[in-house]
Amino acid sequence: MIRLTHVTKEYARTGRALDDVSLHVAKGEFVFLTGPSGSGKSTLLKLIFMEERPTLGEVRVSGINSATLHRGDVAQLRRKLGVVFQDFRLLDDRTAHANVAFALEVTGAAEPSVPAKVSRLLMQVGLASKGLAYPQELSGGEQQRVAIARALVNDPFVLIADEPTGNLDDRATRGVFQLLREINAAGTAVVMATHNLELLRRSEYRTIDMLHGRIVSDTADPSAAERAAARIVEDDETARFPGDAGPKGQTSAAARSRTTA
Amino acid sequence: MIRLTHVTKEYARTGRALDDVSLHVAKGEFVFLTGPSGSGKSTLLKLIFMEERPTLGEVRVSGINSATLHRGDVAQLRRKLGVVFQDFRLLDDRTAHANVAFALEVTGAAEPSVPAKVSRLLMQVGLASKGLAYPQELSGGEQQRVAIARALVNDPFVLIADEPTGNLDDRATRGVFQLLREINAAGTAVVMATHNLELLRRSEYRTIDMLHGRIVSDTADPSAAERAAARIVEDDETARFPGDAGPKGQTSAAARSRTTA
Amino acid sequence: MRLALREVLLAVRRAPLLSALGVITIAFSLFAFGLFGLVAINIRDALRQVESRVEIRAFIADATPIEAIVTAVGDIGEFPEVAHVDYVSPDSALARARRELGEFADVFEAGVLPGSIEIRLKQDFRDPRSVKMIAARVGSYSFVDDVRYGEDWVAKLYQIRTIATIVGVVLGLAFAIVAVIIIGTTIRMAVLARAREIGIMRLVGATDAFVRLPFLIDGFVKGVLGGFLALGLTWLASSLIDRALGFQTVFFSTGFAALGVLGGALIGLAGSAISVGRQLRRV
């Protein structure tokens, strides 16, 4: 389904954002991605929906391989994925309704079925009355929910959500999380990056914890933590990645929270 | 300092975002603003830094009155305010350092002093090593911290922060909050909209809770809650404001959290 | 396709001023082009009129019998290169000289002019070489005193035509290039202004063709509108010039005008295709 093998992503100006990451997400799985700011969560997600290509290694998503990728493949892949971007990325010149409809229209969906489906989804995220508002006329949380509705509208087989509740209050967060659980129950795999530790604590889903571009713990693969810890200690001296997230080798926030919980 | 008197803000397409709000924030105060998504927090803040003008009522900030405002006044006011926008609003074609420096340069600050001050602030938000990166090259949380640094760089007398920790992990959130407390201790008033209930619970600062464009509770003015509740019940039938945030009359999330805590 | 048309409408509604300005820019470019084209075809037309007067004049010896002349005129009229032959008697030669030379008429108060045969050539045989050949043939009649055909004049005529054509083509191409640059820039700026939007469309699964189509239609429609506007402007300018100069200039034929509009559309299309293609790869 989704498989990353020894993926490294290096940016010219900011250095290594991902460092030798291997990961497999099975069909219908629900995966949390956590880690401090700048640890590489968004970069990992960008590799999955092929906004970025790996510097080293290989990303495979539903049979499409990053190494042998054609331009046309990407569009085909994205029609089957749903993505909630950290910065929403709504089309400013379209209403909320049109924004959601657009994602359905590019897949060539039969036009008559579009409005009803879009309205249903907007209702599910609690925006039934805001369909005709433009993004600038929506509050931060409302925009975020439009982005969520758009990601879900074409019944994706994988949903990728980058911090989808950062601008939502507790109640809306729980509503959105409930929605994600439901579509996961219907067979859609979900990969969700989040800082919301409460969500992690409350659910029993697989959780991958990142630090400095590496996976430092994975509840589905407990050995990953030890391996990572060993590696971090090992090249602590030579690591050039900025230490914004705190002293090297420290266990990350999410890992600690689970330990104390 | 900041005084809103019977302020109503009506948008042509989405209706009433603020409904008869009166509020006073004194010099050096620290105020939390909470409430569900779409309840009018950002709109209230926009009125304070005069990005929007009230439909009815009057906003006064440090002697400048929204009703008798000149175009030139706004620029003068904003130089003395610091604003962290919910959507960051960084200049895409400038580095993180230049973005922060810009806010200082428009005030006509002596040029030689700028770089040192900017670097010190970037260090305080944990971005010392990312000064030369452009916004697109930064993670969501890193961009948010640049926005925070920019808001603080010209030693504002009021800091307005709209969801300044939505993209930050727990540790970074605590760091930023500590920073805000410090500058508040030095005399700067802080008005901060947030969904982070943990921050509210942990601190003893004044908290204003909003719902449907109204202030439903204010820890500095306990009577506000009763007044608001009465009003909400009273015009529940006629209220045209969309009920995205849940059934009318319900106590909001923050209020509940304080009750249960 | 319906979707693409909606996208174009959106593009126009999104920036009506910019779209209008785009059309006006295209129209002005094509207008400048058209104006020069008009000048060019009018110069050509004027040249053709002057050219049709290219003639060979054979002066006839004083005592030649009129029958010999008539026979010769008949013979010459049979030459395949000859369009028209005329006999000008000494009297009518004098009358015409007075009329044509106007100011210098006083010169001829007492003049005597010889009779002559005037020959006009067909379109295709007016080049210096043919003229010279036919002049030689006419000169072989025994009663012909002298043959004049303004060697210099014919050569100069061709030179002017060549220069006019070159200047016309060079200026025309220069303006066409300007038009393409302006159209390309307009679309490029539109693409740049919408770079974010285009990126988002891509991210939700729009193919390149889907993203490109509205821009192409946009360029095409603007080209057509600009073409029609330019046609109207050119026509207006031409009739204004007609009124100012007091005579009828030549205008483009309908087919040529249609070709101009089509050309505008193609320029618009090409401009947007190049621009969009280049920009899309970057966005």
Place this chain on the structure above:
Amino acid sequence: MRLALREVLLAVRRAPLLSALGVITIAFSLFAFGLFGLVAINIRDALRQVESRVEIRAFIADATPIEAIVTAVGDIGEFPEVAHVDYVSPDSALARARRELGEFADVFEAGVLPGSIEIRLKQDFRDPRSVKMIAARVGSYSFVDDVRYGEDWVAKLYQIRTIATIVGVVLGLAFAIVAVIIIGTTIRMAVLARAREIGIMRLVGATDAFVRLPFLIDGFVKGVLGGFLALGLTWLASSLIDRALGFQTVFFSTGFAALGVLGGALIGLAGSAISVGRQLRRV
């Protein structure tokens, strides 16, 4: 100011292609303007040369003694309106007629031409009314047979000059308007493309003047560069045309060229000022 200059540099670095295209567009507009200006001043120049040949010719009776003629020539030379007087003897008249009429030289094989006094007028007295008055005065000499001064010709000359001036001014203005539109559009698009940035600058306390200055400097610099480029192009075109036509056309004087560049700068400045002002109120 130093800050504003840095903003301009940023603007150029941000969109080098767009900036270059802006300059080229301005240059092309001014180039078109310059080309027409050049045509106009060359037509004017040619007209002035033709005009300077406006002359009155008094034909002299056959038996007039040469002394009387010399006295008359002296007298006429004293008229304040007269620039130059010449006596043309019958012999030199014939020689000149042969030379000037070229093709029609054969006409004069046996001709006899009368002597004449030729009068050229000063610049300010070449209008039809003055010419007529002086002709009447010259005609009052007893030995003058006839006075000719081409009434029609003088009138027509003035008509052509008027038309040329009108056409020149109209075309010049049209192109100036096009230039302003293009420059304005370029800047407007730049402002639109940067609407978000400008909004942010405002939100962190930049004044309108601060936001506007870089655009004004941008317009000014582009105008100056465009002006110089246009000057170069015009000069190139003019010397190419000189080579093609084989004679020296008139080019702008240095002062006029500088005025053109300054004009370009002012157009750039005005275009950006209008555009930025209008857009800023909206952003």
